[in-house]
Amino acid sequence: MTSRDNLLWLQCWRDRQTDFHQETVNHFLTRFWPSLAPASGSRVFVPLCGKSLDMIWLAAQGHQVIGVELSPIAVRDFFRENGLRPTRRRFGKFIHWQHGRISILCGDYFALNQADLGAIDTVYDRAALTALPEDIRRLYVAHLREIVPDTSQVFLLTTEDAAENETASEALGVGVEITSLYSADFEIDLAHVESVFELDPDAPERPPERAEYKVYRLSSRSALV
Ligand SMILES: C[S@@+](CC[C@H](N)C(=O)[O-])C[C@H]1O[C@@H](n2cnc3c(N)ncnc32)[C@H](O)[C@@H]1O
Numbered sequence: 001m002t003s004r005d006n007l008l009w010l011q012c013w014r015d016r017q018t019d020f021h022q023e024t025v026n027h028f029l030t031r032f033w034p035s036l037a038p039a040s041g042s043r044v045f046v047p048l049c050g051k052s053l054d055m056i057w058l059a060a061q062g063h064q065v066i067g068v069e070l071s072p073i074a075v076r077d078f079f080r081e082n083g084l085r086p087t088r089r090r091f092g093k094f095i096h097w098q099h100g101r102i103s104i105l106c107g108d109y110f111a112l113n114q115a116d117l118g119a120i121d122t123v124y125d126r127a128a129l130t131a132l133p134e135d136i137r138r139l140y141v142a143h144l145r146e147i148v149p150d151t152s153q154v155f156l157l158t159t160e161d162a163a164e165n166e167t168a169s170e171a172l173g174v175g176v177e178i179t180s181l182y183s184a185d186f187e188i189d190l191a192h193v194e195s196v197f198e199l200d201p202d203a204p205e206r207p208p209e210r211a212e213y214k215v216y217r218l219s220s221r222s223a224l225v
Contacts, residue, residue: 048128051078
């Protein structure tokens with residue numbers, strides 16, 4: 001990730017351009033998470049976590065939640081808006097905020113190492129991989145492989161452009177890209193697809209386009225042998 005991208009994200013939070021934030025817990029998470037059969041108390045990593053309420057839900061399931069987020073505004077808002085009073089301390093290149101079962105490392109995902117994170121059982125990715133520019137996604141996945149144990153599973157939620165997926169050449173389409181990024185190390189189970197016609201909020205005069213909400217469960221091949 002170039003520092004230019006980081007500056008743009010920090011600016012987004014300053015300008016409150018955070019349309020990606022969901023005001024309720026993601027319903028694909030609550031519906032499909034139990035199918036992973038994660039043990040209560042297991043450790044869940046939430047890369048590029050923003051101020052997602054999904055972390056509150058995961059903690060309520062008994063998980064230890066570890067998020068990483070660039071913007072201190074997002075982290076401060078997360079705790080404040082949920083009425084939580086976190087502790088805050090410097091932790092290497094990060095500021096570590098913590099309350100109960102939720103820790104957020106405020107800093108750059110690409111500066112994280114395995115020791116910072118500790119053991120991770122499951123990675124929860126909603127709008128993290130897909131928030132990054134295409135040329136950075138391979139680096140994101142390569143970095144993830146470095147910082148989480150080989151046996152971790154990944155629960156991945158995406159919103160994909162159906163037309164793009166249908167015409168996808170090798171270079172296009174998130175669905176194709178996920179296979180290319182993850183299939184070497186993971187069994188990919190596409191657990192659910194939901195098609196919805198949506199207006200583009202930036203161009204509401206255009207006809208609605210079909211979006212596909214997808215739920216992927218990725219099991220590490222190392223864990224399967
Ligand atoms: C599209 S948002 C998704 C947030 C969250 N996953 C959700 O579901 O609401 C992407 C988030 O990643 C953060 N981010 C972008 N690049 C990052 C980086 N290199 N390290 C840590 N956080 C980053 C942004 O500040 C933003 O909050």
